[in-house]
Amino acid sequence: MEHYEIVEQALIFIEDRLDQPLSLNYVAQASHMSKFYFHRLFSAIMGCSLNHYVLSRRLNASLSLIQAGHLSMTDIAYGLGFGTPSSFTRAFNRQYGTTPSSMNTSQSPLLPVPIPTIVRRPIKNIHGDVVADFTLMEMTPLRLSGIVFEVDLATDYETTIRSHTNLLIQEIGRSFRGPCYVVYSNCQPDSTRFNVICGVPLDIQIEKPFFFTVDVPQLFCAKFKYSGDLLEIGNVLKSDYARFLKVSRQETGDSHIELIQHFEDIHDLGSTYHIFAPIKKLPIDTDEE
Incomplete structure (x- = not known):
């Protein structure tokens, strides 16, 4: 399997489990790789760490939940794995420049984006770094x-x-x-x-x-x-x-x-x-x- 296919499958695996703990070790094992090499591969292909990516996708998933209006902000925060509602609000504000509670009054609603497409390119290993x-x-x-x-x-x-x-x-x-x-x-x-x-x-x-x-x-x-x-x-x-x-x-x-x-x-x-x-x-x- 090509390296970009491994990461593509990992992105789907993550998207289906945003309500679950997603540690580096857990995702790496699901990809049948050591966590050390998976970390280097994922960071090289996606341009960010696994933790950063998972956080961004959880915040992305929260957009639909907020706009649906069926759950409280507290339920959304805990349902997506945030430790507290305040940590969810801070992360949301950092990513979108507004608070979750402001979503329903915004004239330009934020829309969720699909799983990012992997840019395909060959990679090489130099002294343990994937580039x-x-x-x-x-x-x-x-x-x-x-x-x-x-x-x-x-x-x-x-x-x-x-x-x-x-x-x-x-x-x-x-x-x-x-x-x-x-x-x-x-x-x-x-x-x-x-x-x-x-x-x-x-x-x-x-x-x-x-x-x-x-x-x-x-x-x-x-x-x-x-x-x-x-x-x-x-x-x-x-x-x-x-x-x-x-x-x-x-x-x-x-x-x-x-x-x-x-x-x-x-x-x-x-x-x-x-x-x-x-x-x-x-x-x-x-x-x-």
Whole structure:
């Protein structure tokens, strides 16, 4: 069984038992793994500890119970494994920015969310730490022709990227079957806004506003591989990259380029893809256990 399948089954196991004690040892045994390795695997795949995840799902389950109005807050708190009603209220406020008792008077009711989808990617074991698999490599210089725009990762950036990709396809022709690169650059400190070029490795001139041919310089990068929809990867990539830097003892690069996404097929942004993150070229020790 693949590692992501183990975690997927664990998420279902947890969701069916939110009214029961869910210790690390209990969930690990149900997954037929040692609690030590399961802890590392779960944290690497989900980007948080098991306890943090269980707490968030219990609070998520409480939304439907509160809105149904059949149980008191005390019954909901104890039914979902909180030690006291006050501990439930504090946790609820931390996660949702409001109190459970305010739910019924809110004009914008909070809605429960389904079990999160696992972002599928290979993993590796480095000195006992589980991290997303990576390769350190030199990315050769690349000339891209495409459309330049700006995105804000705090808003609906997925729609922005898809719409500009469609504009690029209209210009190069739908018969083009090849890779697509999305290059993020020039993010200012404490900002979520990036300059972006969505381009193809062709040297062509498109005489329209916002269409340019640019040269991406040679970069030393950490290369990651994912499957699924990269435009929805969000915090998973952030967690994977932070864990990679810590475990591999690498440092972010000095390039104005923050990130490069490489799709095998411009017509399929949900295919297998690679992420290139510029880093400094430092001596490393990444022997696997």
